[in-house]
Amino acid sequence: MNSKITISQYVESVKNGDFTVEEFSLQILENINKFEKKLHSYISINDDIIKQAKMIDLKIKSQEKLGQCMGVPISIKDNICIHGIKTTCGSKLLKNFIAPYDATVISKLKKEDAIFVGKTNMDEFAMGSTTEFSAYGLSRNPWNVDYVPGGSSGGSAVSVSSSESLCSLGSDTGGSIRNPASFCSVVGLKPTYGLISRFGLISYANSMEQIGPMTKTVKDAAFLLNIIAGIDSKDNTTVYNNNENYLSNLDIDLKNKKIGIISEMMGKDADKKVLNATYEAISKFEELGAKCDFISFNTVNYALAAYYIITSAEAGSNLARFDNVIYGGFKLDANGYDFNTYISKIRKNFGKEVIRRMIIGGFIPSSGYVGRYFIKALKIKSKLIMELNKILNNFDVVLSPTVPVMPFKFGEKQDSLSMYLIDLNTVLSNLTGTPAISIPFKFDNGLPIGMQLMTKAMQEKLLLQFAYALEKITNINNIPSIN
């Protein structure tokens, strides 16, 4: 049996009786046994996969009504809560935390009969772009295990690419879905802010982050988006999406459609290989009849600074709850400690990157600096929204490389700033709340390069249509041979 299939192929095969859900789940477990030691996609694996698969097979046999996932094995980033399952957020601090409820996206997937394979590895509290900052060890890129898989949803991308799951849910605060999607050659979608409920997602920077699908194909991303999108009374920031069907009518004619390329996202610091790939993507779109034009968007130069200022300040506040009184899994009796000493002692267990961002997050809004950094960053955010909307009045989508550099080796980027600069092209959609998708485009020396498309808020359908067109014309082999 081929486990390297898409969701649509899986659903079709289960419907036709080509294989049972149990047989397919066993195949996924076999892949995990084969590759996990090398790749480390998961922090924890669900022990009940086969039991759950058998139950779905029974439902099929007795012709009971079945959800549209039909037992699709999906992996979940370890910052999304599944009731009764350990949810560590890649942190030592939550090593024993058992989620007491389901995130809304999980409830929706359960209703559609998805099977959760396990919780995927991630940078601690989603702060990082390589998955090197996980307290549970790094994940490796399936295309070359000496290279980083990207992050922070690195484990999710690796699990999909290596067929240790059929698809995954990640979260994206500044590129955490798109960056690993690009580095591991999978599709990663960061939806419009508010399209998907964040209830049950452990917050890092709540004004920016969104849950989104990571899949082998654009169609699969649309399939998952159909299930998880929509308004939720438990998250007041969610918005009504008219029950859009993202899967229908994906194949459109791009003739005379307009694509903008922001020159500042193709800057002099970008890798030549990545830039050449982007020029190739432009040619591909032109072959399809689209009109591509370069535009200047000067404010983009300030986006990264604004992003790190706002997210660090929000992180400082959001992580205040991890005090081991309610959240935290350390066995340290509160007796005999005063409040501050107890909490400081516990929080010593944060990783270095988290501490770094919390210190920056404490400094930014402090007296004397709030106007210089934080208020200014918020104003830049507003300016970016205004100016991007103007650009998107003239163009259907904006194209850029997802990440301006090629996947790199572990430990290659030592200082924080050079690590942060990886997010140069992805933070714009988080700051502006607009949707963006990374699509596998080509390989250079065996390493993947992804292209990013962005469009106006709530226009996921249009974004998926453009992504589908690019995917169809590139037609690259997305299955790594893992050695």
Added chain:
Amino acid sequence: MITKLDIDNIAKAMRIEINSTDQYIDDIQTVIQYFTMLDNVDVNSIQIELPETNLKNLRNDEHIEYDNKLIYAFKSYKNFIRSPKLI
């Protein structure tokens, strides 16, 4: 520019015990230095746009009985959450 003393004070205020400030100082200084690029951008005329939520969309301000099991799922002491002493 952020100093070693600033970092010590912020860490204390954020309630994080850190062993040595030295391991953070260079990195944090570089990042804060990068942020100073914002000094060159004129955004005086820009209004900060904050998301608005209509009052209609907020849930009712009413007492909802908590699930005892939920508290039990957290660190519990005779069905209470136990915290270190505040004073």
